[in-house]
Amino acid sequence: MPAYLKFIHSKIMIFFLRMFMLCLLLPGHADAKPNKKNQALAMGEQRQIMVAVDHVLDANKDFVKQHSKSYFLPFIKGQNPKATVLGCADSRVHTHAIDPHPDGDLFLVRNIGNQIGPVRGSIEYGVRHLHTPLLLILGHTMCGAVRAAMQDYSDMSPDIKTELDHLHVPWGDPDNAILVLDSVEHNINDQVTEASQLFADELNQRKLMIVGAVYDFRNDYHLGYGRLVIINVNGAKDTASIQKALGFSGKRPLKDVFTKK
Numbered sequence: 001m002p003a004y005l006k007f008i009h010s011k012i013m014i015f016f017l018r019m020f021m022l023c024l025l026l027p028g029h030a031d032a033k034p035n036k037k038n039q040a041l042a043m044g045e046q047r048q049i050m051v052a053v054d055h056v057l058d059a060n061k062d063f064v065k066q067h068s069k070s071y072f073l074p075f076i077k078g079q080n081p082k083a084t085v086l087g088c089a090d091s092r093v094h095t096h097a098i099d100p101h102p103d104g105d106l107f108l109v110r111n112i113g114n115q116i117g118p119v120r121g122s123i124e125y126g127v128r129h130l131h132t133p134l135l136l137i138l139g140h141t142m143c144g145a146v147r148a149a150m151q152d153y154s155d156m157s158p159d160i161k162t163e164l165d166h167l168h169v170p171w172g173d174p175d176n177a178i179l180v181l182d183s184v185e186h187n188i189n190d191q192v193t194e195a196s197q198l199f200a201d202e203l204n205q206r207k208l209m210i211v212g213a214v215y216d217f218r219n220d221y222h223l224g225y226g227r228l229v230i231i232n233v234n235g236a237k238d239t240a241s242i243q244k245a246l247g248f249s250g251k252r253p254l255k256d257v258f259t260k261k
């Protein structure tokens with residue numbers, strides 16, 4: 001082969017080799033459809049992020065518009081909450097179910113499965129430093145954390161496993177609403193027991209009441225959708241003791257204290 005043909009041949013080879021390498025580097029080269037699908041998914045995810053960001057920023061804009069300086073003055077001076085609330089982080093459970101204006105009222109601590117273990121310091125701060133007379137342990141129906149703890153969760157990430165390890169609930173079918181409710185109650189009672197040990201002095205001195213309750217957004221108790229069902233007061237679980245403890249002032253009709261039937 002003449003020298004000039006060898007030169008052209010080598011140039012052509014290099015060109016094709018470059019094109020081949022470039023194709024390998026391009027994402028989704030092997031199949032154009034998944035690439036488009038991935039791009040669409042990525043765009044969808046970006047849109048979802050922006051929707052969430054807009055939701056928060058727009059809500060705050062409205063909040064600032066609707067609240068004048070006078071609304072914030074008490075908060076600037078400090079806080080004097082009525083209750084420490086340990087609730088589940090579940091998005092379906094919010095304070096407006098127990099307090100229409102929770103600002104300044106509730107010292108709120110949340111995690112998956114409303115557990116004292118990972119947040120003992122926060123709970124102690126509410127009870128001992130802010131001196132809230134009520135500690136409310138607020139679980140809820142069909143709690144995802146409780147359902148996870150009812151079965152093998154060894155494939156979860158280490159951090160999630162560590163938190164779920166605080167839940168000691170009976171194992172069972174996590175889709176069985178009756179079993180889940182039983183485990184939800186079991187967990188709340190466990191947390192009340194732990195809190196009672198932690199704040200034994202406050203209980204003995206009658207400075208504190210510890211209430212365990214289920215927020216029932218599914219009407220599993222047949223007492224009304226969204227009902228707060230009291231299942232434990234200072235360790236007492238029977239209806240008579242709960243009603244006696246919560247109706248002690250004589251002002252509250254017993255019909256307004258909802259307990260398990």
Ligand SMILES: [Zn+2]
Pocket residue numbers: 088089090112113114140142143144145146
């Ligand atoms: Zn939950």
